[in-house]
Amino acid sequence: MDKSDQADPSKIVQHLLNNDPFSQWIGVEIEDVKEGFCKVSCTVRDEMLNGFEVTHGGILFSLADTALAFSAATYGRVALALDNSISFTKKSTTGSRLIASSKCINLTHKTGVFECKITNSSDELLAIMKATVYRSSEEFLL
Amino acid sequence: MDKSDQADPSKIVQHLLNNDPFSQWIGVEIEDVKEGFCKVSCTVRDEMLNGFEVTHGGILFSLADTALAFSAATYGRVALALDNSISFTKKSTTGSRLIASSKCINLTHKTGVFECKITNSSDELLAIMKATVYRSSEEFLL
Amino acid sequence: MDKSDQADPSKIVQHLLNNDPFSQWIGVEIEDVKEGFCKVSCTVRDEMLNGFEVTHGGILFSLADTALAFSAATYGRVALALDNSISFTKKSTTGSRLIASSKCINLTHKTGVFECKITNSSDELLAIMKATVYRSSEEFLL
Amino acid sequence: MDKSDQADPSKIVQHLLNNDPFSQWIGVEIEDVKEGFCKVSCTVRDEMLNGFEVTHGGILFSLADTALAFSAATYGRVALALDNSISFTKKSTTGSRLIASSKCINLTHKTGVFECKITNSSDELLAIMKATVYRSSEEFLL
Numbered sequence: 001m002d003k004s005d006q007a008d009p010s011k012i013v014q015h016l017l018n019n020d021p022f023s024q025w026i027g028v029e030i031e032d033v034k035e036g037f038c039k040v041s042c043t044v045r046d047e048m049l050n051g052f053e054v055t056h057g058g059i060l061f062s063l064a065d066t067a068l069a070f071s072a073a074t075y076g077r078v079a080l081a082l083d084n085s086i087s088f089t090k091k092s093t094t095g096s097r098l099i100a101s102s103k104c105i106n107l108t109h110k111t112g113v114f115e116c117k118i119t120n121s122s123d124e125l126l127a128i129m130k131a132t133v134y135r136s137s138e139e140f141l142l
Numbered sequence: 143m144d145k146s147d148q149a150d151p152s153k154i155v156q157h158l159l160n161n162d163p164f165s166q167w168i169g170v171e172i173e174d175v176k177e178g179f180c181k182v183s184c185t186v187r188d189e190m191l192n193g194f195e196v197t198h199g200g201i202l203f204s205l206a207d208t209a210l211a212f213s214a215a216t217y218g219r220v221a222l223a224l225d226n227s228i229s230f231t232k233k234s235t236t237g238s239r240l241i242a243s244s245k246c247i248n249l250t251h252k253t254g255v256f257e258c259k260i261t262n263s264s265d266e267l268l269a270i271m272k273a274t275v276y277r278s279s280e281e282f283l284l
Numbered sequence: 285m286d287k288s289d290q291a292d293p294s295k296i297v298q299h300l301l302n303n304d305p306f307s308q309w310i311g312v313e314i315e316d317v318k319e320g321f322c323k324v325s326c327t328v329r330d331e332m333l334n335g336f337e338v339t340h341g342g343i344l345f346s347l348a349d350t351a352l353a354f355s356a357a358t359y360g361r362v363a364l365a366l367d368n369s370i371s372f373t374k375k376s377t378t379g380s381r382l383i384a385s386s387k388c389i390n391l392t393h394k395t396g397v398f399e400c401k402i403t404n405s406s407d408e409l410l411a412i413m414k415a416t417v418y419r420s421s422e423e424f425l426l
Numbered sequence: 427m428d429k430s431d432q433a434d435p436s437k438i439v440q441h442l443l444n445n446d447p448f449s450q451w452i453g454v455e456i457e458d459v460k461e462g463f464c465k466v467s468c469t470v471r472d473e474m475l476n477g478f479e480v481t482h483g484g485i486l487f488s489l490a491d492t493a494l495a496f497s498a499a500t501y502g503r504v505a506l507a508l509d510n511s512i513s514f515t516k517k518s519t520t521g522s523r524l525i526a527s528s529k530c531i532n533l534t535h536k537t538g539v540f541e542c543k544i545t546n547s548s549d550e551l552l553a554i555m556k557a558t559v560y561r562s563s564e565e566f567l568l
Contacts, residue, residue: 016193017193020192021191022189022191022192022201026200046163049163050163050165051157051158051159051160051162051211056162056165057223057226058168058201058203059200061200061226062204063200065198069199081230082366082367082395083227083230083397084203085226085227087225087556088223089531089532105515106513106515110418113366113367113513113554115554128532128539130367130511130556132366224509224537225539227509229390231390231397248371248374255371255508267389270390270399272371272412272414300476300477302477303477305472305474306484306485332448333447334448335443335446336504340446340488340491340492341507341510342489343448345483345484346483346484349484350476353476362478365514367511367513368511369511370510372506372507372508
């Protein structure tokens, strides 16, 4: 396929965010996009906490999953998460800045393995996720 | 420890939900609680979708993570998720009922392994999660 | 495809074991085979222990991975493990009987999710594994 | 605790290997040891293959699990794997050199998260593992 026929990684990611209501609710901001890489961020609000006044694990996962989906989409084809394994390493709470960076560490025609690290603004690791995606044949035409 | 000193599983779970803003935002309803088990549910809303008009993976994970936290808390001590591995098996969308059942499959003094299945109202599997928790010494006093 | 053209699940699994030197070294015995399911077993020997006189985690994983590969192959196509997540729940040692049962919990055209439990002869859970496989188009012709 | 009372990381790892029959069977060689880090290697033999003339997934996992156990032990206390998630990215076969590097990415008093990459001699990624360990209070006294 001619490289010029492919959608631009930044355009794909912006398009995905524009149409993704839950990532918008989280307040996802796009920090950086390259082929096989996406860095996004958000700020924890009171409504994102769990019963211990700590950021709900689901928020950390959701941000990481959005970063994953965006980074996998940069190759120009729709990709679906098959399996995500996340380890939680440090608590955060209201006002914390969450920064998730997902990068491809292996890509085949039909699958990909990605790693996503979530840090706070002091660059402390909050969580790390390893994920496997399935790459459909459907292309982004933007 | 005298069994009568322990908080009741249902009271613990209700207490956790009452103080958990994100689970409330998701619309979590408690369906069933036993020692080592918790079943919760919610209904997918438009604002929970991703860029493909499909329930965001973070919503499925969040519901499963809430079920996990609640089921782990039924033993009377605060438990923290260390590692969660989730596999996504079927799509859902606005209006879908999500039902997450988390049960303990192994418990030691300081750790526990849990499995959580998420189904829709037709009992089709949407996702399955395996998780490891760390059990702190802090007890629920309700 | 005509069902009669497909290889029989038991024949496929026996063929795989006959050609699998490491599973033979472990001493894998086939206990039960059905479409989407395989149960295998082995007995722990001294040379399978780690530095704590406990069965090496790699032995438990290897037996589970063999059960996984065999159960995935019962559908008649070559399948490759993409991601395996294993939780260790109980120790075993020399003389322990290890029994691994892998069953399919979700199957699509190109991928599958399997769960494998490893127990001892007292039916105590030693480990539990969740795995995702990629299904190639290559068929077993036996 | 006085640093001088602690066992040396290299001595701990050598002691573990000297007493670990399965790692010896695999042919594990210690390449590098630092606090929170261990690099080991081995060479694939015919008896380590599966039914497709490819290195059995259990061999890759076993080498990674040994690297994990050794790297976790460098802190001077006995550590047990709770949950290991491994993704397989490239095949290898007889004669391939397998090099596994495990490093700590988060450490608390009772738990640790480690990442282990397995490469071949051309530095191509064969597998990546993320693992959570439980740190017992038992110390190595060598």
